[in-house]
Amino acid sequence: MKIFTAEQIKNWDRFTISHEPVSSIQLMERAASAVAGWISENCKNYKRLVVVCGNGNNGGDGLAIARILYLKGFDVDVFISDPKGKFSADAAVNLKRLRDISGISVRRFNDIAEYNFDDKTVILDALFGTGLSKPLEGEYRLLVEQINATKNIKISIDIPSGMFADRLPESDAVILKADYTLSFQCWKRSFLHSEAGKYTGKVEVLDISLHHGYLEETPTRYFVIDDEVVEGIFRPRQEFSHKGDYGKVGMIGGSYGKIGAIVLATRSALKTGAGLTFTLAPACGYEIIQTTCPEAMFIKGGTEYVNNFGIDKDLICGIGPGLGTHPDTEKKLLEFLKSYSGPVVLDADALNIISKNKKNIERIPEKSIITPHPKEFERLFGRTGNSFERLELAKEKAKLFHIYIVLKDHHSQIVTPEGNVFYNVNGNAGLAKGGSGDILTGILASLLAQRYTEEETCLLGVWLHGKAADFAARKHSKESMLPTDVIDELGNVFKELNKEVKSF
Template identity: 55%
Template sequence: MKIFSAAQIKNGDLFTIKNEPIASVHLMEKAAMACTDFIHHKYLKTQNILIFCGNGNNGGDGFAMARLLYQKGFDVDVFIDKSKKGFSKDAEINYHRLKEFLGIRILDFTDFNEGFINEDSIIVDALFGTGLNRKIEGEIAKIILKLNPIHVHKIAIDIPSGVFADENIPENAVVFKADETLSLQFCKQSFLHPEISEYCGKIHILEIGISKKYIENTETPHYIIDEEIVRKIYKKRKDTSHKGNYGKTCIVAGCFGKIGAAVLATKSALFSGSGLTYILAPKCGYEILQTTCPEAMYLYGGEDFIKNFTVENDFTYGIGPGLGTDYETEEKLMHFLKNYNEPLVLDADALNLISKNSENLNLIPKNSIITPHPKEFSRLFGESKDSFERLELAKSKAKELGIYIVLKGHHTQIITPEGNVFYNITGNSGLAKGGSGDVLLGIITSFLAQGYSPENAAIFGVWLHGKAADFTAEKHSKEAMLASDVIQHIGEVFKYLQK
């Protein structure tokens, strides 16, 4: 799914109006109908709805919704800033249509008090849309500050007022805090960043009839990983294949006290379809790994296993989980990277070792995949003030180094050397536990070994990891689920894709 900027969204409206053709006021009506149908199907008609409208097209959506909801049997009150004169053209049309309905009160923001609220009330934010490019001030800021603490259900139309579509909100900005956001046609990029998602609540993308031709022909560097993308990437296993068709995965992981990381990475590689799977780990992990991962082959490394870390050109390496960061490990890893030129996957302690010297970054083979969480990313590339700045830095570094960066987080981002960004929306907070990253490394390394391109291995791996976590949470809960449980649900995801 493409993610468009605020400017592109506006152009999409204009293109649709010109080429469908459809009058702008009719497009506004379609948006209002989509939002009305959502509320009508989800909530009881006995609930009263308070719609707060601005003077622009977002307010016009709110005026049209008020009329349509009233016709469906809801009790509706509309609040506006009567001190501000003039509406946008289409908002003006819908405002006058609304005034014809005597059963709908049109009140000033200053008239609002908690006497309008009961336990079944719904507050609707139709104050500002995606065109906002400044802090909210004045009467609208006052009303938002009055609404936010009220404990009833709140719905934002298209975007919570105060949120920008493409960037972070300014410091100390006033922002409407929604329980649900009814985003019209497109998901906004900012929704996928942690600083903004807390204001959006649950996001619903509502189809309003923007031109399919415009969507198909308009280019963007930003995407959501949806099932359409994943199904194009996924390569179904052929019945005539053998283990040699699915690559040789080598997991380099573990040190005393952290053999569990090696187990998780190895098991997830096995469950993800690796043809032959090897483990390079210290002697203290031998019995554990051979017992827990009998399908994998243990490469005996002795006490100082890292000394036996040699280049095998037909292996695809996943390096880092629980590896340790001592000097000898650092020395051997850097020697390996100097002599290895194929794409590989680096995570955890491998990234921590590389971050000790900025020159080490140039040792990462081209087209490799690194999977840092925000702190690991900062150690590698420097601090960022927020996730938006971190993403821009990641784009710069991915291009400079010719690598793929899997920037782990609330909505993990895959950044390509070409500057494309793929946001993942599978997964849940149950993954916020030790071991989850080890599982992800094993999955991505396995896909890379099986012949998926680095870009597709990263995209598919992150999506599958999150989808398996969603199945896991359904069974065990977010609180109780473990990283090892996620591995056990990988098979369910493949079965889901094969339906």
């Protein structure tokens, strides 16, 4: 799914109006009907709605939604700034339509302080849309603060009021903190970054049938990894095939006291389908690895830490889980990277070793995949002021070194050497545990060994990781799920993926 800027979305509306053709008020009605349908389906236990509307088109959406939901049987109260104020043309039409129906009260914002919000009331936020250009102030700031202070379910229409679509909020900004955001047609970039995303709640993207031609013709560098993207990448296993068709992967890592990390990486590589899996680790981990991962072949890489990276050149390597940073390990890793020409997957201590000297980054083979969390990224490339700036720096470095960067975050970002950015939107906070990154390393290395391209590997691998985590959370809860639970769910993800791909 493409991600467009606020300006591109506005142009998409115009394109739809001119090419269908459909009038702007009809398009607003289409959007309002989509929201009303979602609320009718998902808010059956709530019968009272408070809709706060601005004077622009987002407010017009809210006025139309209020009318539709009232006719569906909801008790609706609407709050606006000034009944005699200046509204956009389409908002004015919907205000008149609303007033033509008896039973809906239209009040002023300053009346909301005395309103009785019972626990069956849902608040709909239709104050400002993506056209907002400055932080909230005056009566709007006060109104949002009052709404945020309530314990009621809050639903924002298209975007939480006070938030920008294409930039992050200022530190002292007041933004409506929604439980749900019903976004029209596509994600907004700000939703996908922690500084702004914490205000959106659960995001639901509603299809309002904007013209498909604009979607296909309009370029962007930003995308969301959705099921359609994944199904276009995934290749079901062929019946007449053998282990040689699915590549050889070498997981390198482990040190005394950290053997569990390389076990997790090895197990996830096996479960992701590599034809042959090798684990290069120190001898102190031999019994553990052979017992927990009998399908993998063990290569001795040292005694208590790895000091020998001697592997076959036809192995695709995933390096870093539990590796440690012993001086001998550091020396041998850097020598290996200098002599190895193929792409590798680098994580954890491999990145920590590389970050000790900025010149080490030049040793990363082209087309390699690195998977830093924010602190590891900072150590590698320097500090940035926020996650937007970090992403821009990642784009610069991916292009400079011709590598793929997986920026691990709540919505991980995959940055390609061409400057494209793919956001992953599955996964959950249950992955905020030691060992989760080791699993991802194994998944990526296994897919790369199976001859997926580097970009395909990143997109499919991060999606698989997140999807398995969602399955694990449903079964065990985010609090109690373990990285091993995520590995165990990979099989169920593949079963579902095979079913979807083969159903076409």
